[in-house]
Amino acid sequence: MxxxxxxxxxxxxLILTAKIVPGISIGSLGAGxxxxxxxxxxNTFIKPIFTLFTLPLTILSFGLFLFVINGFMxxxxxxxxxxFHVSGLLAAIFGSIILSVINSFMLDVLYD
Known part of the structure; x- marks a missing residue:
């Protein structure tokens, strides 16, 4: 459940992120x-592999490269x-940040 x-x-x-970030659009609820x-x-299967392969770059950037990985995901x-359309990497990075903030806030409200 x-x-x-x-x-x-x-x-x-995701739907709220699409409303906020100009480069992201979702056509329908089903697409969402x-x-x-x-x-x-x-995020479960592919992101850990990307994170492992880019670990040196992530360490050199003090973890900031994880924003780029999230954008690629x-x-x-x-x-x-x-x-479901994302116009480019910059929109994807910004969208992933907004998505994380909204998702964290909503999960905190649900589970507290």
């Missing part, structure tokens, strides 16, 4: 649901989901 709640919260956070599901899978999700 918690996984479904987290997925729905992520979907809502699939984007949230694919983003969760990408959002771009990858957009390339896999129809009706």
């Amino acid at each position: 918690k996984a479904i709640a987290r997925l729905l919260i992520t979907m809502l956070a 649901f699939w984007a949230a599901l694919i983003l969760a899978l990408v 959002l771009l990858l999700t957009a390339s896999l989901v129809a009706n």
Whole structure:
């Protein structure tokens, strides 16, 4: 049940992020649901591999390169989901930051 709640919260956070960030758009609620599901899978399986391979760069940048990795994960999700579009890496990085803030706030409200 918690996984479904987290997925729905992520979907809502993605829709809010698309309203805030100019370079991100979601065509429908279904696209938002699939984007949230694919983003969760990408973050679970692919992001750790990227993080491991870019560990030296992440250390040299004092962790700031993780923002770029998060942006790439959002771009990858957009390339896999129809009706979900991210215009470029800068929009993806900014969108991933906004998405993280919204998602954290909503999960804190839900689980507190």
